[in-house]
Amino acid sequence: MSHQDNLIAEDILAYLEAQRNKSYLRCLTCGSVDDGKSTLIGRLLFDSKMIYEDQLSALENDSKKSGTQGEKIDLALLVDGLAAEREQGITIDVAYRFFSTDKRKFIIADTPGHIQYTRNMATGASTADLAIILIDARRGVLDQTRRHSYIASLLGIRNIVVAVNKMDLVEFSQHKFNEIEEEYRGFAEKLDFKEIVCIPMSALDGDNVMNRSERCKWYKGKSLMEHLETVDISQEVTQTSFRMPVQWVNRPNLDFRGYSGTIAAGQVKPGDEIIVIPSGKRSVVDKIVIRDGDLYQAEVNESVTITLRDEIDISRGDIICSTDDPAEQSDQFQANIIWMDEEAMFPGRQYIMKINNQTVPATVTDLKYKVNVNNFAHEAGKSLALNEVGVCNLSLGKPIPFDSYKKNRHTGAFILIDRQTNATIGAGMLDYSLRRAANVVWQDLEVGKVERANLKHQKPAVLWFTGLSGSGKSTIAGLLEKKLFDIGRHTYVLDGDNVRHGLNKDLGFTDADRVENIRRVAETSRLMVEAGLMVMVSFISPFRSERQMARNLMEDGEFIEVFVNTPLDVAEQRDVKGLYKKAREGKIKNFTGIDSPYEAPENPDIVVDTVDKTPEKAVEQILAYLEENGYLSAS
Amino acid sequence: MSLTHLELLEAESIHIMREVAAECENPVMLYSIGKDSSVMLHLALKAFYPSKPPFPLLHVDTTWKFREMIEFRDNLAKTLGLELLVHINEDGVKEGVGPFTHGSAYHTDVMKTQALKQALSKYKFDAAFGGARRDEEKSRAKERIFSFRSAQHRWDPKNQRPELWNIYNTRISKGESMRVFPMSNWTELDIWQYIHLENIQIPSLYYAAKRPVVERDGMIIMVDDDRVPLEPGEEPVEKMVRFRTLGCYPLTGAVESEATTLPDIIQETLLTTSSERQGRAIDKDSAASMEKKKQEGYF
Ligand SMILES: Nc1nc2c(ncn2[C@@H]2O[C@H](COP(=O)(O)OP(=O)(O)OP(=O)(O)O)[C@@H](O)[C@H]2O)c(=O)[nH]1
Ligand SMILES: [Mg+2]
Numbered sequence: 001m002s003h004q005d006n007l008i009a010e011d012i013l014a015y016l017e018a019q020r021n022k023s024y025l026r027c028l029t030c031g032s033v034d035d036g037k038s039t040l041i042g043r044l045l046f047d048s049k050m051i052y053e054d055q056l057s058a059l060e061n062d063s064k065k066s067g068t069q070g071e072k073i074d075l076a077l078l079v080d081g082l083a084a085e086r087e088q089g090i091t092i093d094v095a096y097r098f099f100s101t102d103k104r105k106f107i108i109a110d111t112p113g114h115i116q117y118t119r120n121m122a123t124g125a126s127t128a129d130l131a132i133i134l135i136d137a138r139r140g141v142l143d144q145t146r147r148h149s150y151i152a153s154l155l156g157i158r159n160i161v162v163a164v165n166k167m168d169l170v171e172f173s174q175h176k177f178n179e180i181e182e183e184y185r186g187f188a189e190k191l192d193f194k195e196i197v198c199i200p201m202s203a204l205d206g207d208n209v210m211n212r213s214e215r216c217k218w219y220k221g222k223s224l225m226e227h228l229e230t231v232d233i234s235q236e237v238t239q240t241s242f243r244m245p246v247q248w249v250n251r252p253n254l255d256f257r258g259y260s261g262t263i264a265a266g267q268v269k270p271g272d273e274i275i276v277i278p279s280g281k282r283s284v285v286d287k288i289v290i291r292d293g294d295l296y297q298a299e300v301n302e303s304v305t306i307t308l309r310d311e312i313d314i315s316r317g318d319i320i321c322s323t324d325d326p327a328e329q330s331d332q333f334q335a336n337i338i339w340m341d342e343e344a345m346f347p348g349r350q351y352i353m354k355i356n357n358q359t360v361p362a363t364v365t366d367l368k369y370k371v372n373v374n375n376f377a378h379e380a381g382k383s384l385a386l387n388e389v390g391v392c393n394l395s396l397g398k399p400i401p402f403d404s405y406k407k408n409r410h411t412g413a414f415i416l417i418d419r420q421t422n423a424t425i426g427a428g429m430l431d432y433s434l435r436r437a438a439n440v441v442w443q444d445l446e447v448g449k450v451e452r453a454n455l456k457h458q459k460p461a462v463l464w465f466t467g468l469s470g471s472g473k474s475t476i477a478g479l480l481e482k483k484l485f486d487i488g489r490h491t492y493v494l495d496g497d498n499v500r501h502g503l504n505k506d507l508g509f510t511d512a513d514r515v516e517n518i519r520r521v522a523e524t525s526r527l528m529v530e531a532g533l534m535v536m537v538s539f540i541s542p543f544r545s546e547r548q549m550a551r552n553l554m555e556d557g558e559f560i561e562v563f564v565n566t567p568l569d570v571a572e573q574r575d576v577k578g579l580y581k582k583a584r585e586g587k588i589k590n591f592t593g594i595d596s597p598y599e600a601p602e603n604p605d606i607v608v609d610t611v612d613k614t615p616e617k618a619v620e621q622i623l624a625y626l627e628e629n630g631y632l633s634a635s
Numbered sequence: 636m637s638l639t640h641l642e643l644l645e646a647e648s649i650h651i652m653r654e655v656a657a658e659c660e661n662p663v664m665l666y667s668i669g670k671d672s673s674v675m676l677h678l679a680l681k682a683f684y685p686s687k688p689p690f691p692l693l694h695v696d697t698t699w700k701f702r703e704m705i706e707f708r709d710n711l712a713k714t715l716g717l718e719l720l721v722h723i724n725e726d727g728v729k730e731g732v733g734p735f736t737h738g739s740a741y742h743t744d745v746m747k748t749q750a751l752k753q754a755l756s757k758y759k760f761d762a763a764f765g766g767a768r769r770d771e772e773k774s775r776a777k778e779r780i781f782s783f784r785s786a787q788h789r790w791d792p793k794n795q796r797p798e799l800w801n802i803y804n805t806r807i808s809k810g811e812s813m814r815v816f817p818m819s820n821w822t823e824l825d826i827w828q829y830i831h832l833e834n835i836q837i838p839s840l841y842y843a844a845k846r847p848v849v850e851r852d853g854m855i856i857m858v859d860d861d862r863v864p865l866e867p868g869e870e871p872v873e874k875m876v877r878f879r880t881l882g883c884y885p886l887t888g889a890v891e892s893e894a895t896t897l898p899d900i901i902q903e904t905l906l907t908t909s910s911e912r913q914g915r916a917i918d919k920d921s922a923a924s925m926e927k928k929k930q931e932g933y934f
Contacts, residue, residue: 012902016828024640052907081773082792083926093795095776096769098822105640107820119797126799234637248653252686260682262650262801291684301638303649305684316657340797354802357657413800422806424796 022100025233026107028124029163030152031134032144033113036165038091040134040203041110042075044225047210050099051078062086075204079110092117094124103229113144118151118387119340122427125152126413129233130159132224137170137200141183147373147387149191154336154389154429156409158194159231163224168202172216190376195231199224239408241325242266242274245356245401246318250305258289258305259314261357264410265403266322267299268306276312277319277401278329283308317358319401319411327403327411330433331396334368336405339384341418341425346383348454351425353396355414361397362416363451368392384426393434405429452532456490459631460529462554463622465538466547466601467564468593469579470571472610472618476564477536479619484534487632492528494521495538509590515546522550529558534631542598557629562622563604568593570611641829648675648817649682650801651780652764655815656682656689658805659762662815663720665751666692668704669881670837671766674826675818677835679764680715691718693754693763697746698723699733699883701859707838720758724750734885735864742883748931752788755812762805762813770822774926780819786810790930827901840878841900843892847871854888879904 007015029037045051051059055078063074068089079095080086091112099106109124111117125131131152135145152160162184170176181198188196199208200219207213210225222230243265250258268274272285286307288295298304306320314320319327339345345364353362369378370390384390405412416426453460463480465473474495481491500507504520507513518541528535541547551559571593572580583591590596606625608618626632638646655662664679666672679688694708712719724732727745734742755763769776779795781803796804805813818826830837847858849871856863858871863885865871876889877900894900 008902008905012898012905015905016831016898016901019824019828020639020641020832022640023637024643078773079776081775081777081926084793092793093777095773096820097776098770098820100822100824123797123799127801247650248657248683250683250686256685258685260653262646289685291681299638301643301646303646303653303682352806354804357654410800413802415797415799415802415804417804417806422804422808424798424804427797427799 019100022103022105024105024107025130025228025231026109026128027130027132027228028094028109028111028121028128029132029134030111030121030125030148031113031163032136032139032142032148033090035113035134035136035139036076036163036203037113037132037134038076038079038095038110039074040132040163040165040201040209040224041095041097041108042078043203043206043209044108045078045097045099046075047206048099048101048225069204090114093120096124101225101229106228111148115144115147115387118147119338121148122151122155122338122340125155125157126427128152128155128157130161130228130231131157132161132163134163134165134203135180135184137164137166137173137176137180140180141187143374145184146187149188150371150373150376150389151338153191153193154338156405156429158192159233160188160193160196161224161227162196162198163201163203164198165201165203167200167207167216168205172200172207172213174200174216174218177219197221197227197231199227239265239325239403242268242272242320242322243327243403243408243411244268244304244306244320245411246314246316246320247357248316249314256307257311258307259320260303260305261320262303262410263298263300264319265300265408267297268304268322269297270294273323274308274320275323275326276314277321277327278399279313279318281312281314282323283310283312285309317356317400319356321401327401328433329399329401330435331399332365332434333394333396333402334431334434335392335394335414335428336431337364337384337390337392337416337426337428339386339388339390339426341423342386343425344383344385345390345426346454346457347392348451349457350419350455352417352419353394353414353428354417355400355402355430356411358400359417360400363395364392365395366393391431392428394428402430402433404432406431449530449532452530456532458489458532458534460532460534461558461560461631462525462529462535462537462550463560463562464525464541464547464550465536465562465564466541466604468566468568468571468598469540469591470574470576471564471566472615473538473540473564475615476562476608476610476618476622477538479615480622481536483619483623489534489632490532491534491536493536493538494525494528499524511590511596515543518543518546518550522546522553525550526553529554540592540598542592542596544599544601547601560606560625561601561604562606562608563601564610564618565600565607566610641825641832644818644821644825645678645681645829647801647820648678651803651815651817652679652682652688654803654805655762655764655813659813661758661760662690662762662764663693663755663758663760664688664690664764665766666694666708666719667766667881668694668700668708668838669766670826670830670841671768671818673835673837674821674829675764675766676711676715677833678817687715687717690764691720693720693722693758693760695747695750695754696721696723697742697750697883698728699742699746699862699885701838701840701857701881701884701887703838703840704881711836720754722750722754722757724753733862734883735862739886743886744931746883748928755788760812761807762815764815764817766818767816768821768823768826769819772925778816778819780816781805782814782816783807784812784814788812788931790814792926792930823904824901827897827904831897831901838881840881842896843875843877843894843899845873846876846889848874848876848889851885855891856887857884857889859884 062077095110111121111124177200201208208223244261246259248260289305347364368391370381403411412430525535582588583594779798877892894903
């Protein structure tokens with residue numbers, strides 16, 4: 001570290017004092033693959049002398065081993081710290097690097113350009129105040145340039161530097177630079193940026209990085225570092241009234257009750273009137289307690305503990321606000337969502353939302369549209385895939401306090417978590433509550449067949465197995481259930497064994513009782529389909545009319561008739577339970593196939609042949625049918 | 636007036652610690668006695684004041700730490716009235732593992748990495764604070780603040796949870812855990828400056844003093860007890876030295892120095908041309924060594 005060498009050596013205390021009052025800038029590099037993001041950060045670290053000698057010699061070794069620059073050092077290797085990144089020469093995950101100059105301290109996030117790692121770019125952008133978007137001068141504005149610009153804008157970054165990089169490879173052509181600048185500004189007009197600064201650059205050679213380059217005298221603007229050191233990042237603070245989401249209730253003993261949290265906007269002083277959202281309870285700030293004594297005042301971004309004059313009930317997740325402009329509360333929102341999971345987002349599914357220090361169940365009730373990141377057009381869609389951005393309606397398990405993200409980047413942001421894997425699968429920004437004052441009567445999210453099915457990620461249906469006694473219905477249904485269960489489907493098997501002994505134990509085997517038997521089973525399976533299950537009914541059900549009756553109870557596509565086709569002689573030969581023998585001996589009356597008819601289906605959805613096929617093969621056949629007809633691809 | 640960068644860093648660290656206290660069932664603070672741990676503990680005292688930090692401290696004792704570190708540790712825990720857990724890998728002790736006899740890699744694996752895993756499993760901690768910083772090393776620069784570990788304590792660098800804003804996902808399944816790094820965004824200079832501003836106690840090993848040392852593989856090693864194997868006729872020499880990091884004394888190289896005050900140390904740190912980890916034998920192996928160790932459960 002050699003900036004201000006002299007002061008360090010001469011007067012260390014003066015140096016420390018000067019350091020103490022430096023301002024802070026958080027930024028990120030983004031843009032398309034190989035545009036030189038990591039190289040630029042390496043260059044910044046290198047030129048601001050943040051690299052120690054031992055690190056430099058390691059870099060020289062690494063460059064020979066896995067660099068992309070032949071004998072020259074590969075500055076990207078200073079940042080691409082994972083083995084996989086060095087092997088592939090790409091960035092996979094965000095790296096946070098730090099450097100400082102005489103004027104400012106910087107945290108800079110190096111983010112990956114590859115589309116499949118876009119979520120890692122969003123991670124880096126969420127905490128940044130400024131984005132450096134790199135563009136390869138030879139390739140110009142690309143899809144990823146637009147995508148990253150859009151995400152930066154969505155996440156609330158207002159200051160942009162467009163680094164037109166690799167100018168060394170286009171002979172520092174002013175014409176090229178102007179073309180790219182014009183194109184970028186053209187499409188960025190639709191985004192929410194406050195300032196865009198374009199700089200021609202060679203990250204590799206250092207032109208216009210720290211100092212203005214001799215190689216492009218036509219450029220009259222600042223070097224990147226000159227700009228970063230002076231850029232004004234005080235965002236137009238849209239929200240100035242105090243709010244602090246309560247993070248932790250501080251109760252060391254019965255005499256002290258404090259509320260700890262990080263101030264999300266404005267400032268607070270003892271004596272200020274406050275209101276707690278959502279309870280609406282009011283009080284007055286008594287003290288702002290920190291370990292070094294009580295504070296006279298605290299402001300946005302400080303982590304403090306506040307005590308109140310009155311004993312009111314406040315818990316984690318509540319927001320303590322100033323009374324003049326408190327946070328809103330709602331349980332229905334419109335929000336922007338960036339999807340970050342391999343498994344797509346589907347309306348109807350339930351996720352866990354973490355927002356303002358609390359977690360609540362959240363269901364996307366509607367995907368209003370997806371955003372095409374290339375032209376920012378709104379497109380209809382049924383789901384959001386990995387790295388897609390969309391505007392959704394959300395319904396929460398309970399009302400929460402919030403601000404719109406446009407007003408406050410702290411109290412309007414949320415993440416979505418998968419209930420099973422606990423992975424972070426989405427990031428979102430609240431727009432507004434759907435329950436507006438004008439809209440007093442609002443629609444509760446009704447829980448219906450579709451919602452229940454969506455929650456289970458499946459398409460409910462009845463698989464109705466019909467066939468002679470001993471044909472193999474129960475065996476196949478049982479095996480099928482196991483397969484479906486294994487792939488996470490919610491199932492149930494209804495068969496003679498679990499129905500005849502309970503629900504239908506009052507029924508015998510007369511024709512009337514057989515009809516009633518099937519009616520009850522059909523009704524039960526309909527309820528189960530309503531509940532969202534995949535039901536396997538395994539009953540001889542010899543009469544066409546009852547099977548038709550069952551089919552009529554369901555909606556189209558919910559009834560799948562599976563004919564387990566085993567000729568009488570084969571079934572009788574198997575006679576697993578010895579029933580055919582008894583029937584032939586007259587010990588059982590009305591036995592299907594012997595002294596009661598079996599009406600084979602005329603148009604079954606599936607016919608399984610058990611003579612030449614094992615039950616396992618039959619299950620495979622049924623699974624293939626389900627797959628082909630969309631029963632297994634989630635909702 | 637907006638906050639200075641140190642005030643912002645402090646607030647961020649406190650926010651992280653409170654989040655763990657609020658959401659995790661059984662957190663612990665890994666306390667390693669060095670300057671980073673000292674700052675981390677100081678931040679914890681601030682975060683929960685007037686309550687005490689609602690978690691114990693855990694020190695993984697390799698039995699080869701500087702004697703002064705152990706004294707410092709016990710004193711501090713007593714003065715602050717904090718619960719201190721000390722874990723030693725007794726299997727390693729039985730085996731007689733030490734850096735002189737078994738080499739640094741094996742010693743560190745058994746007495747540090749394995750010992751840590753033993754302790755975390757024994758007490759069933761679901762979150763463990765560590766004082767690591769992103770500026771220390773390339774693979775650390777890639778790590779999340781809330782870093783997810785499998786039931787086998789493994790880190791999967793290619794599959795980290797996105798971590799946006801200051802909203803941390805602390806959800807885990809049974810047996811899994813989180814390593815939490817509240818000082819991820821601090822730099823070495825920030826640490827020193829904060830120690831200076833807040834008057835934080837650190838072991839005097841950081842300050843230069845006359846100490847008995849020998850030279851081993853180009854490193855100056857302090858003869859902290861009689862376990863240092865001396866060549867026939869070899870005598871430790873008294874030298875004015877100090878330590879930039881603290882660890883197992885046989886593996887921690889001293890630097891010759893005259894810095895006896897904090898400003899002296901900071902000055903020296905700023906003017907030096909080598910990184911602080913250079914003094915650690917463990918980091919030299921290969922470029923990817925830290926990443927590999929971390930995957931295996933090293934902090
Ligand atoms: N000639 C020239 N080459 C450059 C310049 N900047 C970067 N490069 C080279 O371009 C290649 C890609 O650079 P990186 O820094 O890894 O690109 P990146 O944008 O970080 O790539 P990802 O993170 O994988 O998206 C490397 O071979 C660099 O050496 C430049 O200004 N001029
Ligand atoms: Mg890169």
